[in-house]
Amino acid sequence: MAAFKHKGCIVTAVVIIVLIYLPGLSNGNHLERAALTELTELLAINQESGAPAPHLNLECVTEHCLAPSLACVENSNCRESINCAKDCMQAWDNDTTKQKLHIQNCTNICAFSYADEVYEKLMSCYTNYGCISFPPIPRMCLANDSIVPLKQLTIKNLAEQSWWVVKGLNEVYDCYPCQTIQFTQINSTLWDYIPQYEVYLRNGSLESITQHLPIPNQPPNSKNITFVYHDVGLKHSETWWLLNEADDKSWLAMYYCGNTLQWYYEGALVFARSRTLSDNFYQSISSTYKSVLGVDFSQFCSVYNSEDCPKRV
Structure with missing residues (x-):
């Protein structure tokens, strides 16, 4: 990718864990209960793997992002994108590249393959309100204001x-x-x-x-x-x-x-x-x-x- 292309599309299955704790969801309709069961099973798989997961601020999500979270549960592409990225993240410890390039490539393919408007609204809400943080990849930038380009370009x-x-x-x-x-x-x-x-x-x-x-x-x-x-x-x-x-x-x-x-x-x-x-x-x-x-x-x-x-x- 060039500098601009779908970098860091890294949401895993645990991104949606918040739905398990949303107030009143367990008393919702049949579709909501079925989705909850599916996500609970998905979460159990992820926990057993020991893979790193994003951290969600549950209070933030319930206050700001309940609607897009429920929309994702009911959207097959959104669920598939999360499922796909979850599989990628399980290889986190085995990826020894300095920028976790194998993980980033894998999650990138997931985003290109499945992400749609529902997924974008979910992630936009989580990031705009600061409801989510990711397992860190450290900054490794070679440039700063002190470098001297060979030509002054704009x-x-x-x-x-x-x-x-x-x-x-x-x-x-x-x-x-x-x-x-x-x-x-x-x-x-x-x-x-x-x-x-x-x-x-x-x-x-x-x-x-x-x-x-x-x-x-x-x-x-x-x-x-x-x-x-x-x-x-x-x-x-x-x-x-x-x-x-x-x-x-x-x-x-x-x-x-x-x-x-x-x-x-x-x-x-x-x-x-x-x-x-x-x-x-x-x-x-x-x-x-x-x-x-x-x-x-x-x-x-x-x-x-x-x-x-x-x-x-």
Whole structure:
């Protein structure tokens, strides 16, 4: 994924444990009682596994999020998304990658495969009111305000053209096939950021994704691009550093860090005017990441952007 794509969609079966404690639910209709039985059994499986689980503030949920919680119980996609993510989380202790990349990839696929409006409303309510917290993934960001990019670039450099994503550092979020991005200025204070890419679903098929994310105009002389957006109901905060650009504007190198609740992530993207870049460009790109951040460019993936991909730019 690139920096913007469904990061941290990590709700497990225990997210819905709150329904067991909702006042009056046990005296509800047959559908509610059946759902309660199903969720109780699901919870028992999760408890036996010893997998980490989100923490829910029951008072918060009962006060603010009762309606979307009940809607999720009655919605097959919402239940399936939680079930799927619960299976992912059981491998938490076995995932030794620094950002729990295997867990994040697994839960990402769950969200792409099953999440719908009901699920998004549930997660939006839980996160907006602070009813939920996740098992933490520590912050591991290589950049800060003291780094010195090789060129002083702004969001306007990104908006000069549409881009293909040809290389990525984060193997979960930066390596989706057929990635393009566009920046369009809406007015003097707002930009429309449009990432497009393809994702794998749980059944192995590919689905094309298009997002429209609002980004405010950045302060003059800002060293980074900072913005907030919502994805599958989760609030994300991200900071981008634009590190270097080719003199002929054939490529642009960037690095990003972000988080959704207690899950932190980082990555880097190389944007290009064409689907691929010839090898002679990569010496300068590799030198950029090494000199500015100390990152080994050999860790980057090559993004699949063949002629099979939709032509968007």
